[in-house]
Amino acid sequence: MSFSAEVKNELCKKKPQNLCCPKAECYGMLLFGRSFNEAGISLTTESGAAAQRAAQMTAEMTGAIVSTRTVLRRASHPASVVSVDDEWDRQRVLDFFGHTGREVTLRLNRANLENDCCPAAFLRGAFLSCGTVVNPQKDYRLEFVVPRMHLSRDMAALLDELPVTLLPGVSQRKGTYVVYIKGADRVSDLLTLMGAPKAAMEIMQMKMLREVRNQINRQTNFETANLDKTASAAARQIHALQGLLDSGAGLAVLPEDLRELARLRYENPELSLRELGEKLSPPLSRSGVNHRLQRITELAEKLRP
Numbered sequence: 276m277s278f279s280a281e282v283k284n285e286l287c288k289k290k291p292q293n294l295c296c297p298k299a300e301c302y303g304m305l306l307f308g309r310s311f312n313e314a315g316i317s318l319t320t321e322s323g324a325a326a327q328r329a330a331q332m333t334a335e336m337t338g339a340i341v342s343t344r345t346v347l348r349r350a351s352h353p354a355s356v357v358s359v360d361d362e363w364d365r366q367r368v369l370d371f372f373g374h375t376g377r378e379v380t381l382r383l384n385r386a387n388l389e390n391d392c393c394p395a396a397f398l399r400g401a402f403l404s405c406g407t408v409v410n411p412q413k414d415y416r417l418e419f420v421v422p423r424m425h426l427s428r429d430m431a432a433l434l435d436e437l438p439v440t441l442l443p444g445v446s447q448r449k450g451t452y453v454v455y456i457k458g459a460d461r462v463s464d465l466l467t468l469m470g471a472p473k474a475a476m477e478i479m480q481m482k483m484l485r486e487v488r489n490q491i492n493r494q495t496n497f498e499t500a501n502l503d504k505t506a507s508a509a510a511r512q513i514h515a516l517q518g519l520l521d522s523g524a525g526l527a528v529l530p531e532d533l534r535e536l537a538r539l540r541y542e543n544p545e546l547s548l549r550e551l552g553e554k555l556s557p558p559l560s561r562s563g564v565n566h567r568l569q570r571i572t573e574l575a576e577k578l579r580p
């Protein structure tokens with residue numbers, strides 16, 4: 276099941292907060308459906324739970340007869356079409372929400388959002404009708420796909436007025452308007468507000484997991500870089516010593532206190548400074564080894580004929 280479908284299932288289990296809220300939610304579902312005018316009231320959704328909720332709420336609230344049928348949409352995905360088929364019933368539904376059904380441009384009628392609790396219910400309805408949310412493993416993005424420009428602007432304005440900061444954007448895609456929210460925190464805030472705290476939590480957990488993973492990657496990169504540095508220092512030392520040996524001068528030209536370390540380094544290119552120090556007699560500290568290796572390298576490079 277897609278993440279969107281999971282979110283819709285969770286939203287459909289949400290009990291309206293107050294008695295005023297079902298009207299707002301039902302309005303959100305119908306207004307953001309496929310059509311909402313005297314010629315047709317319908318919405319299409321791939322979520323069975325959303326279709327059932329829309330049909331039930333519309334019937335209970337307005338008394339209209341609501342039909343639900345299944346159609347095959349893209350790639351043979353079954354979808355449900357919820358519609359009010361009778362002309363008089365449609366007028367009844369439109370009246371109930373304060374619309375004539377003959378509006379040239381369909382706008383959000385704020386009278387249906389009676390109290391401060393209602394925008395959340397309205398957005399839940401709109402999301403059930405036209406919303407998608409990207410799987411948080413891929414991205415943090417929630418969208419309302421709206422066929423009408425003015426409605427998309429009304430939606431963005433409403434999202435902007437909420438007590439949480441959502442920074443909604445509107446873009447155009449294939450003749451529709453997409454109202455979108457980006458970012459783990461904001462998507463999660465909106466899901467919580469609409470009534471899907473479980474999905475919101477999932478997003479925040481994914482964000483944390485990703486942050487930990489990035490931190491580990493950075494750490495690993497840092498360690499790899501350090502290893503490279505060590506390896507290139509050792510390579511330079513061995514190259515210098517090799518030059519000394521190739522020239523026939525041999526390690527004997529080095530001062531006595533450096534010879535043992537030079538031989539150890541030459542024979543053990545993979546050892547760290549600490550490990551080299553432990554092999555010396557008497558043992559030498561890491562910084563002591565470092566210092567002497569520098570002298571060895573400089574001398575070897577200079578003494579090489």
Ligand SMILES: [Zn+2]
Pocket residue numbers: 293294295296297299389390391392393396
């Ligand atoms: Zn309310």
